[in-house]
Amino acid sequence: MTAAPSDPATGFTCGLDATLRVIAGKWKPLIIYFLIQGSNRYGALKRAVRGVSDKMLIQQLRELEADGIVTRRDYQEVPPRVDYTLTPLGHSLAQALVPLCNWGSDNMETVAEIFSERERWQASPTAVASRR
Amino acid sequence: MTAAPSDPATGFTCGLDATLRVIAGKWKPLIIYFLIQGSNRYGALKRAVRGVSDKMLIQQLRELEADGIVTRRDYQEVPPRVDYTLTPLGHSLAQALVPLCNWGSDNMETVAEIFSERERWQASPTAVASRR
């Protein structure tokens, strides 16, 4: 009783399922998104993706690299200089993220309100009655 | 040293960040996606979202409801009959998910290959040398 069988050839239940497995991870979508924006050096990425730690950033970049989404280029210089670029596959994925991004921008205030309300009834689980 | 400050009014670093917080959760995107496909009764959803447990499905539905993405309607019948529909906000979010879905469908084979390779070098972490 582990997962979902679905398509026996690929192992995914649907296209969305496949995509989600690639972009799973707290920072991956943001990383991909900032990469199309032009931040490609490691340090620049780290500043762009606010709040990410070295460990996480590296880890996710490695996975994205292994997944064929980004390419790592090491200039073999001192001080170190490394940049990351989207592969064609990664670029197409980034494009697919754009609508999500726009949705968030368009509804940011609504979402912000919703979240502040959510916190309110998480703090005091009262008056959550009237269920059924 | 907790999160990212960013936009002090909303608390999000960007539109994508806002969206990601709404759809965070292993099953939420799939739930939203199947809801536009027309599976709206609880049982139907459960069959559509393969592998999800009752606990998870309910939990995520409750959160989506609290977030104004779905509406729960209880018909007060016996045996119980409940269905879930997307709010206008939820529907627009669902539309934004469509490109992700298509990306997954278009690249499903590539992604499947990538994942089988990933498993291979996770099993034997050899020859991962030549770093730097």
Next chain:
DNA sequence: AAAGGTGCATACTTGTTTGTAGGTACGTGA
């Protein structure tokens, strides 16, 4: 009388993901 289907709830446990705190190498500028 027992089993099955509906839509949940709840406690408990597991497992994966994320964060923290250090450390590395090399060269530059103060």
Next chain:
DNA sequence: TCACGTACCTACAAACAAGTATGCACCTTT
């Protein structure tokens, strides 16, 4: 000579998300 900046790595701990198991209420069918 000491701190600084680059791009990382590693062990450890904490947090959180998810899974498992069980139970309920009601009715229909067998």
